Amino acid sequence: MSNVGLRIYLEFNRPPRALVEGFAGIPVANIADNMNRMSCMDARIRPINETALLGPAFTVRSRPGDNLMLNKALDLAQPGDIVVVDVQGDLTHSVMGELMALWGRKRGIGGFIIDGAIRDVGALKTMDIPIYAAGVTPAGPYKDGPGEINVPVVCGGVAVHPGDILVGDEDGVVVINPFDAEGLLEKSRATLRKEDAILNDIDNMTWDRTWIERILKERGVAVLQENRSFSRADIYEPVTVVLEGRASTQPATAINISNGGIILQVEQPLENDQLIRLTLPRKLGNVEIKAKVIWQQGNNYGCKFVDMSSDVQAILDSVAYYCRKN
Structure with a gap:
């Protein structure tokens, strides 16, 4: 009878070596793009050195802070295997x-990916074996278990099964199901060729950017000339309001002003x-100006300035800036 939480599976199906090596030199980002941005380990899993990672997954699951099963995995993994450690x-x-x-x-292991902490980073940075981890701490591990070897694990938020193909570079790590690998490899190579062509277009200033306008148009994006970089300041000053088409006036209090509008309390x-x-x-420029009411909240009304001359605009720019600074 198996002992759940304390199990070691010695055998699993490794993908053909030629299939794995086909991904050598292909950027992880290109592979991920052809997986619809799925199966990428999250940004916590970062490279410790600059050695590229490629190989089949040899998985370890342990309780947090314990490396008993990782130690055992070092003696079981075959040359080229990537030891993937899930310590939650x-x-x-x-x-x-x-x-x-x-x-x-020394045993020929192809690399390590640890969803947990490591130490001795100064030495690990100089090694020619790829190492990825979620963090660093000098605090050492326990060696009691429990844990399991060659079971499905989660690393960087992605499920990893023994034998999955792992590709890592400075951007991070992507996980590939071997059954998807052949078609994915073909697509990734095509993407690489396409990007090489784009690099040439960039160099020659001939990169086709018309797709941007097409998508903006499809989404109904409005392109406005209006300057929205308003200086805005909280104030508390009396103003006089005259309704358009009427002679009567009413008092109001300006509680916020910018070079584009004003908030009135009436x-x-x-x-x-x-x-x-x-x-x-x-204090607010001693000017008369036309405005349009555009929103209301209680006794507060937001008004947008309209039909401003350049002189009035310049005065309001100065007023809003001065009030904000003081």
Whole structure:
């Protein structure tokens, strides 16, 4: 009877070596693009050195902070295998350091991916064996178990099965089901050729960018000349409001102003889209200006300035900037 949580599976199907090696030199990003951006380990899993990673997965699952099964995996993995360690992302204890990495390298192990912490980073950075990890801590591991070898694991948020093809570079790691590998390899090579052509187009300033306008048009994107980089300042100043087409005035308080509009606090309600004329006091430029009510919240009304001359615009630019600074 198997002991759940303390099991070691010695056999699994490794993909053909030629199929694995076909992915050598293909950027991980190109492979991921041809997998619809799926099966990429998340950004926590980062390379410790600059050695590229490629090989079949040899999986280890352990309790957080324990490396008993990882130590056993170092003696079981075959040359070229990538040891993938799932310790549930725990960063409180490192599960591998210089000595274990050196032993793995001597045995021909193809690399390590650890969803957890490591240590001895200074030494690991100089090694010619690829190592990826989620973090670093000097705190050492426990060696008690439990754990399992060559079972499905989760690493960097992605399921990894024994024998999956792993490709890693400076961008991160992608996980490939061997049954998908042949078609994916063909597509990835085609993408690489396409990008080489684009690089040539960039060099010659002939890169076709018309697709951007096509998508913007399909999405109904509005391209506006209006300047939205408004300086805005909170204020509390009295202003006079005149409703368009009427002679009567009503008092209001300006509580916020920018070079594009003003927020008024009034006692008598205004209507959306209503045009008003404002007389601003000396502190706010001593100008008269037309505005349109565009929103209302309680007694507060947001108004957009309209039909401004360049002189008035310049005054409001200065007013908003000065009020914001002071």
